[in-house]
Amino acid sequence: MSVLVYTESEEGKFKKTAFEVASYAKGVAEMLGTEVTAVSFNAQSAGDLGKYGVSKVLKVNNEKLQKFNAKAYADAIKQAAEKEGSKVIILSQSANAKYLAPLLAVQLEAGYASNVVALPEGTEPLQVKRTAFTNKAFNFTKLSTDVKIIGLSKNAFGLKESQTETSEEDFSPSLAEGDFNVNVVSVDKAADKVTIADAEIVVSGGRGMKGPENWGMLEELAETLGAATACSKPVSDMGWRPHSEHVGQTGKPVAANLYIAVGISGAIQHLAGVSASKTKVVINNDPDAPFFKAADYGVVGDAFEIVPKLTEKLKEFKASNS
Amino acid sequence: MKILVCISHVPDTTSKINFSEGDTKFDTAGVQFVINPNDEFGLTRAMWFKEKQGATVDVVNVGGTETEPTLRKALAIGADTAIRVNTPATDGVYVAKQIAKVAKDGDYDLIIAGRESIDYNGGMVPGMVAGLIGANFVNTCIGLEVEGNEATAVREIDGGKETLKASLPLVVGAQKGIVQESDLKIPNMRGIMQARKKPLNVVEPVEAGTHSEAVKFEKPQPKGDIKLVDADNLDELVNLLHNEAKVI
Ligand SMILES: Cc1cc2nc3c(=O)[nH]c(=O)nc-3n(C[C@H](O)[C@H](O)[C@H](O)COP(=O)(O)OP(=O)(O)OC[C@H]3O[C@@H](n4cnc5c(N)ncnc54)[C@H](O)[C@@H]3O)c2cc1C
Numbered sequence: 001m002s003v004l005v006y007t008e009s010e011e012g013k014f015k016k017t018a019f020e021v022a023s024y025a026k027g028v029a030e031m032l033g034t035e036v037t038a039v040s041f042n043a044q045s046a047g048d049l050g051k052y053g054v055s056k057v058l059k060v061n062n063e064k065l066q067k068f069n070a071k072a073y074a075d076a077i078k079q080a081a082e083k084e085g086s087k088v089i090i091l092s093q094s095a096n097a098k099y100l101a102p103l104l105a106v107q108l109e110a111g112y113a114s115n116v117v118a119l120p121e122g123t124e125p126l127q128v129k130r131t132a133f134t135n136k137a138f139n140f141t142k143l144s145t146d147v148k149i150i151g152l153s154k155n156a157f158g159l160k161e162s163q164t165e166t167s168e169e170d171f172s173p174s175l176a177e178g179d180f181n182v183n184v185v186s187v188d189k190a191a192d193k194v195t196i197a198d199a200e201i202v203v204s205g206g207r208g209m210k211g212p213e214n215w216g217m218l219e220e221l222a223e224t225l226g227a228a229t230a231c232s233k234p235v236s237d238m239g240w241r242p243h244s245e246h247v248g249q250t251g252k253p254v255a256a257n258l259y260i261a262v263g264i265s266g267a268i269q270h271l272a273g274v275s276a277s278k279t280k281v282v283i284n285n286d287p288d289a290p291f292f293k294a295a296d297y298g299v300v301g302d303a304f305e306i307v308p309k310l311t312e313k314l315k316e317f318k319a320s321n322s
Numbered sequence: 323m324k325i326l327v328c329i330s331h332v333p334d335t336t337s338k339i340n341f342s343e344g345d346t347k348f349d350t351a352g353v354q355f356v357i358n359p360n361d362e363f364g365l366t367r368a369m370w371f372k373e374k375q376g377a378t379v380d381v382v383n384v385g386g387t388e389t390e391p392t393l394r395k396a397l398a399i400g401a402d403t404a405i406r407v408n409t410p411a412t413d414g415v416y417v418a419k420q421i422a423k424v425a426k427d428g429d430y431d432l433i434i435a436g437r438e439s440i441d442y443n444g445g446m447v448p449g450m451v452a453g454l455i456g457a458n459f460v461n462t463c464i465g466l467e468v469e470g471n472e473a474t475a476v477r478e479i480d481g482g483k484e485t486l487k488a489s490l491p492l493v494v495g496a497q498k499g500i501v502q503e504s505d506l507k508i509p510n511m512r513g514i515m516q517a518r519k520k521p522l523n524v525v526e527p528v529e530a531g532t533h534s535e536a537v538k539f540e541k542p543q544p545k546g547d548i549k550l551v552d553a554d555n556l557d558e559l560v561n562l563l564h565n566e567a568k569v570i
Contacts, residue, residue, distance in 0.1 A: 068479075070449075070459065095480045099461040102449025105415070111533030112414070114445050127537065132442050136339040138540040139442070145533045182458050182488040185474075189482030197480035201569070225570065237503045243464070244478065249335050249440060250359045250498060258569040269335045275542070279567040281559070282548075292548055297562055301553035313556045317564065 002037040002056070003029040004086035006077055008094060009043040016159075016198070017092040019052045023160040024152050025090040026053025027119045032088070036164075039080040039171070041065050041073065050166035052159065058083075058171035064180065067187075068096050072179035074103040079173040081108060081147065088126070089149045094197060101151055111143035117156040134249045134272040153276065154197070155255045196247065199228035201258040202277070204247060206232040206270075208263020208284065208303055212240035217307045218262060224314045230254065232264050248273035262303045266291025283307065323377040323468060323490075326428060327365045328421055328435035328447065329396050330358035330411075331389040335440065341539040348441070348539070357392055360436025362399075364496030366505050367466055368434055369400045375468070378402050380428065384411045384420045390522060397517035398509030404520070409527035414442075418450035419530035425455050430491065432473070437462050437495035442536070445495075452493035460486055464499025 005025035007018035018038075025036045035055040038046075042065060046057040058080050065072060077100070081089055089104070091097040093115060105112040113128050117138070121127045125142050128150060132139040196202060203222040205215060215229070222229045229245060236246035247254050249269040259277035263284060264270060271294050274280070282295040285302050292298050299306055333339070334354040342349040357365070371377035381396040383389045384407040393404040407420040425433055433452075438445035452459035458473075464483060465476030468490070475486045475494060494500075509517070551559045563570045 070461070095462055095478060098445055099449070099459075099477075102414075102418075102446040103453045103459065105446065105533075106450050106453030109533075112444075112446055113534060115443055129540075132536075132539070133333070133339045134440050134443060135542075137341070138542070139536045140538045140540070142535045142537050143533060144535065182460060182486050185485045185487055187479070187482065187484040189479065189484075193481065195481030233503075243499050244483070246498070258563065258567070272335075279563070279569045281563070292550075294545060295548050296546075296567065297559060298548050298550050299553050299556070299559065300550065306553055306556070310556050310559065313560050314570070317560045317570070 001085050001087065002035045003032065003088045003090060004077070004081050004084055005036055005038050005054070005090040006097065007038045007040050007049060008092060008096065009040055012042060012044045014040070014043060014047050014049065017094060017154060019048060019159050020154070020157055021090050021092050021152050022049055022052040022054050023162070024119070024157045026160065026162050027157070028088055028090065029053070031120065031123050037084050037086065039077055041076070046166045046168050050164050051161055053162035053164050054166055055164055057166060057168045059168055060171050060173060062172070064175065067184050069180065069182070070096070070100040070103055071182065072175055074100040074107060075175055075179050076173040077104055078107045080171060083171070087147050089147070091149065091151050093151050093153050097151065101149060105149055108147045109145060110147040110149045111145035112149040112151065113141045113143060114151040115153050116150050117153050131276065135253070135275045136272055153255060155257065155276070155278070194226060194228040196228045196230055196245070196252050196254060199256055201225045201227035201260070202230050202254050202256045203227045203260045203262070204230040204232070204264060205235060205262050206264030207234050209235070214304070215241070217311070221260070221307055221311045221314070224311050224318065232270055261291055261295070262307060264291060265289045266294055323371060323375060323432060324428065324430045325368045325371060325377050325379045325432045325434065326425055326430040327361065327368050327379060327381045327396070327401065328433070329361050329365070329381045329383045329393060330436060330439040330441070331355050331383060331385055331392040332358045332439050332441045335359070339541070345539045346537065355392055357395060358436045358439045360438060360497050362506060363498050363500050364434035364436060364494070365396055365399060365401065366501040366507060367496065369507070370501070371468065372400065380405060382407065382421060382424050384409060384417045386410060393522055394517050395509060397520045397522070398513040399507050400513065402520065404522040406522065406524050407527050408524050413532040413534045414444040414446040415450055415533045416530050418447050418454060420527050421447065421451050422454035423528045424525070425451060432468065432490060433457065433493040434496050435493065437497045448493050448495035455491070457491040457493050458488040459493045460488065461495040463494040463496050466494060466500055
């Protein structure tokens with residue numbers, strides 16, 4: 001009856017979102033009067049999962065699951081849920097988790113609520129708050145199925161420590177040949193670049209940056225902050241930046257702790273996609289730019305002067321704080 | 323190759339979102355509806371397969387009569403036939419079951435849906451359709467080629483992309499990248515005239531249950547006032563970010 005949580009790892013190490021979904025699962029388990037079981041793939045140990053309330057870790061170690069495979073992972077999670085008799089399954093909203101969730105939902109005939117931002121309002125029936133209309137609103141969704149899947153939005157719950165004794169168990173799901181009909185032939189991933197999905201801080205540039213040749217200063221600002229870089233839609237449409245950096249309603253959602261918008265006007269489609277970020281800073285030379293109505297802090301002025309100066313100030317700050 | 327493109331009928335991206343009946347219903351007053359942007363990228367890729375590889379392209383929507391102008395627009399862009407499953411789109415799994423039925427009946431090789439609709443952002447219909455009909459599935463698809471019975475798809479992953487191979491039938495969750503913004507077609511007069519004559523078949527839904535219910539809605543809290551920092555006093559910004567917002 002435990003709450004099952006899928007804890008993602010990369011090269012054997014748990015991702016930060018794994019601890020966030022574990023923290024959330026612990027909260028749900030407390031509401032239900034039960035414990036948390038995690039299922040992990042090719043992670044060496046339970047790592048820090050116990051710190052965030054996980055009582056048991058089912059460790060799947062399988063050569064064939066070295067690379068993420070949505071169907072096979074969904075199949076394995078399904079078998080873990082059945083073994084544990086879990087009625088609630090918690091996932092993150094990473095690209096991989098979003099990929100496997102609907103497949104898992106079909107296999108378990110489970111109701112699935114994506115983009116959930118808070119602990120359930122109640123468990124009988126299970127009702128959750130989620131974002132809808134691309135962050136322009138929230139919607140309260142009731143799941144009526146026996147088994148339920150909750151996809152937790154990044155940064156919506158945070159990390160909550162709850163030291164728990166953790167047992168580890170090897171788990172070998174029986175995988176079918178049909179689980180491996182979609183195969184990865186190559187992966188193209190920048191090795192040590194902070195991704196928008198994982199970043200705590202995102203530095204984003206708009207058309208006000210005038211051209212791709214001016215991105216160096218944003219990259220330097222991002223590097224100083226350990227941030228990912230992003231951009232508005234026209235910037236990616238004009239090919240100044242890759243599409244993978246386009247954020248907003250039709251691009252990637254951003255739910256960072258800090259979002260710094262430079263030379264971005266703040267069109268409704270842009271704001272929709274970034275509004276889940278906790279703190280927003282806008283730098284724009286037009287005091288009437290709509291972004292000033294949506295941000296927490298603003299600087300009116302020329303980005304080409306402000307950004308390098310801000311980077312210097314932040315470097316000084318970092319130096320005196322380390 | 324037979325392609326089915328799933329078309330969700332959603333509020334235009336500039337829409338102000340309001341609710342009625344005690345915040346239990348989306349208020350459609352004054353709202354313009356469009357083809358869901360992710361679906362439009364997918365449809366545009368389907369048109370490429372039609373032009374270059376002689377594919378046929380049908381579009382399907384699950385919804386009431388009010389969605390027909392959106393389906394006509396898809397026909398004007400170049401789809402051959404539209405299918406409307408005559409029932410409100412109650413929840414993700416219900417819609418997926420209706421589309422699965424259409425997909426099975428039509429024996430499609432490739433089914434393209436948007437990775438999510440911009441209204442409820444459920445992000446589940448494409449994967450569920452694949453699961454229900456036992457087809458292969460690639461989500462967040464930003465590149466797609468088909469040769470014979472084999473598809474090569476590029477999937478956006480966190481921090482990069484990966485290339486996948488799968489045989490047909492295949493379902494993809496499309497997004498920008500499967501075609502570029504500049505590839506999108508605004509229907510011309512000829513397309514609009516032709517669309518009027520193309521078949522728009524209305525089929526009745528299959529019996530299917532729902533798994534979820536949207537019981538109420540809420541608008542985000544209005545934002546507090548912005549704090550402006552002088553461009554000559556950026557130390558203050560660093561200070562606020564550190565001591566007040568506590569984000570650095
Ligand atoms: C269907 C649809 C979907 C869309 N989806 C998205 C989306 O997902 N994401 C998105 O971003 N947009 C989206 N848009 C586009 C959106 O409507 C805006 O056009 C876009 O966000 C504007 O980008 P921008 O702010 O970079 O450019 P602009 O609106 O041109 O703004 C540039 C800003 O830079 C400022 N500036 C200029 N020079 C300087 C300087 N030297 N220093 C400081 N500031 C300067 C200007 O004052 C201005 O405010 C969508 C549009 C549609 C129709």
